[in-house]
Amino acid sequence: MKFSTVLSLTSALALAAVPFVAQPAAAQAKKIKIGFVTTLSGPNAAIGVDMKNSVELALDHLGRKMGGIPVEVIYEDDEQKPEVGKQKTEKLMQRDKVDFVAGYIWSNVLLASYKTVVDEKTYLISANAGPSPLAGEQCNPYFFAASWQNDQNTMAAGELLNQKGIKSLYIVAPNYAAGQDMANGVKSTFKGQVVGQDMTKWPDQLDFSAEISKIRAAKPGAVFVFFPGRAGVQFFQQYSQAGLKKDIPLYTTFTVDAITLKLQKDLTLDTYQTLWWAPDLPYAANQKFVGDFKKKHKDTPSFYGAQSYDTINLIASAVTATKGKVSDKAAVGAALKAAKFDSVRGPMKFGKNNFPIHNVYQQEVYKVSDTEYDIRTVSTVYTDLVDPYAAKCTMK
Numbered sequence: 567m568k569f570s571t572v573l574s575l576t577s578a579l580a581l582a583a584v585p586f587v588a589q590p591a592a593a594q595a596k597k598i599k600i601g602f603v604t605t606l607s608g609p610n611a612a613i614g615v616d617m618k619n620s621v622e623l624a625l626d627h628l629g630r631k632m633g634g635i636p637v638e639v640i641y642e643d644d645e646q647k648p649e650v651g652k653q654k655t656e657k658l659m660q661r662d663k664v665d666f667v668a669g670y671i672w673s674n675v676l677l678a679s680y681k682t683v684v685d686e687k688t689y690l691i692s693a694n695a696g697p698s699p700l701a702g703e704q705c706n707p708y709f710f711a712a713s714w715q716n717d718q719n720t721m722a723a724g725e726l727l728n729q730k731g732i733k734s735l736y737i738v739a740p741n742y743a744a745g746q747d748m749a750n751g752v753k754s755t756f757k758g759q760v761v762g763q764d765m766t767k768w769p770d771q772l773d774f775s776a777e778i779s780k781i782r783a784a785k786p787g788a789v790f791v792f793f794p795g796r797a798g799v800q801f802f803q804q805y806s807q808a809g810l811k812k813d814i815p816l817y818t819t820f821t822v823d824a825i826t827l828k829l830q831k832d833l834t835l836d837t838y839q840t841l842w843w844a845p846d847l848p849y850a851a852n853q854k855f856v857g858d859f860k861k862k863h864k865d866t867p868s869f870y871g872a873q874s875y876d877t878i879n880l881i882a883s884a885v886t887a888t889k890g891k892v893s894d895k896a897a898v899g900a901a902l903k904a905a906k907f908d909s910v911r912g913p914m915k916f917g918k919n920n921f922p923i924h925n926v927y928q929q930e931v932y933k934v935s936d937t938e939y940d941i942r943t944v945s946t947v948y949t950d951l952v953d954p955y956a957a958k959c960t961m962k
Contacts, residue, residue: 592891595665598637600881601658603651603669603679604693606643610769610795612825613671613870614643617693620871623859624878633886640664646671646769648678655679659686665892666691668877671794671870673697673716673743684708687895689884689902693877694870696921697743698750702955705919708895710902712877714842715921715953716744717751719819722840722926722947723790724755727817729947730838733758736786736814738777738801740768740793748792748819754954761786772800778808790817799826802833811837822931824868827939834931834939842922843872843911844929844943851879851908866940872910880914883907919959923950 602621604614618641630637640662644651651670658664659682667683668691670676676695683690684706696715700706727735735756739745745765753760762784764777781789789810793801798821805811816837822830824845845856845866855875859867867875880902887901888894905914917923928944 592888592894592897594890595635595885595892598632598635598666598881598885598890598892599662599664600637600639600878601642601655601662601664601667601669602639602693603642603644603654603658603667603675605646605671606641608646610646610671613795613868616825616868616871617669617671617874619863620855620859620867620874621878623855623862624875624882627854627858628878628882632882633888633890635885635890642669644670644672644675646675648672648674651675652678652682655682659683659688664688666881668712668881669693669874670695673747676700677743680709689895689898691877691880691902693874695744696747696953698747698955699743701919701921701953702958703960705959705961707899707920707961710880710916710920711922712880713873713922714924715955716747717754717955718924718948718951718953719840719842719926720748720751720790720792721755721951721954722928723817723819723838724752724757725947726838726840726928727752727788727790728755728757730788732756732787732815734761734784734787735759736761736781736784736789737763738774738781738789738791738793739765740771740797741765742768744794745792751954752790752817758787769795769797772797774801774804775808778804778810781814782808782810786814788815788817791821792819794820795826798822799829802830806833820869822941823870824866824941825870827931827941831939832933835933837931839929839931839941840926840947841869841929842924842926843869844927844941846942847911849908849910849912852910852912855910876907876909876911876914879907879909880905917952917956918961919953919956920961921953921956923952925949926951 642654
């Protein structure tokens with residue numbers, strides 16, 4: 567017998583003598599740690615506060631536990647700056663060792679922070695931003711959006727413009743990732759002519775006199791604007807002061823919400839909005855969320871809050887389904903995808919790219935009293951709308 571053959575037999579016998587050692591099963595976590603990145607300082611801090619309040623309400627409704635396990639949420643302020651958001655995300659991952667990362671209002675902040683999380687195979691759940699790259703070719707099994715994909719709500723705006731018989735349109739939006747997506751969304755469905763488009767400096771520009779002058783000269787059938795936060799307040803005020811509101815109707819998304827409405831007031835009457843959520847949606851989870859938020863804060867929550875509330879309940883559904891074994895990444899991902907929780911939007915489901923498939927509605931502002939305003943649903947523009955980038959996602 568050759569030496570090599572003897573060696574092979576000896577090795578085989580030695581291996582056979584070693585008992586099989588099973589891989590250790592994933593252990594149940596003693597505490598669930600969630601990092602939540604939002605804007606808590608500066609002129610748009612009210613948005614982040616609304617999100618934080620909604621997260622806290624969701625935790626209250628869960629008894630501060632997920633699947634019987636205590637929960638800790640660590641809030642970080644991105645200051646509305648991509649570089650700061652990335653630093654805070656790195657801190658959550660490296661020092662705090664969180665199990666999930668969530669939040670993110672602004673698409674440019676999310677895009678700067680995204681790889682810090684998913685490259686470590688940690689699940690990132692956006693509570694607002696839905697940039698197109700992450701919905702298409704850069705989709706990732708460790709990223710979910712509990713909100714929407716940026717184009718979806720403005721696709722509905724384009725379709726609403728068609729339904730209203732508008733033939734010409736002027737578009738104004740901020741020049742960053744979300745603004746570009748929003749403009750593309752409305753153009754993808756609007757069947758008339760876009761007679762002008764301005765992409766403004768973000769987030770510093772608050773004077774829109776030049777853009778309003780160009781709108782006046784173009785004489786479009788309508789104007790579509792996307793300006794979240796304080797920029798939306800400024801645009802509405804300046805548009806009305808210029809005397810254009812009575813002649814050229816405004817169509818918007820994410821420009822009017824429960825936060826900005828306190829300042830916009832009558833300026834929002836007789837304008838048109840499209841969005842996936844409103845406080846009056848008839849679902850039990852939504853009525854509980856809105857009702858308890860009003861009791862606790864004496865205020866109506868915004869869509870930012872609704873998405874944050876859903877984000878926490880989505881994470882809770884995955885923790886519960888996996889019995890707290892959050893180190894079992896495959897099981898957590900499958901549970902997130904299943905989305906077995908009561909969403910404020912009604913039935914919740916994800917597309918192949920982990921972005922929601924949901925309805926988008928026409929909304930309007932109405933006066934409750936001389937000093938109080940609210941937003942209500944008028945009609946359903948799209949049912950079960952799939953975002954346009956899902957086809958480019960290679961995940962199955």
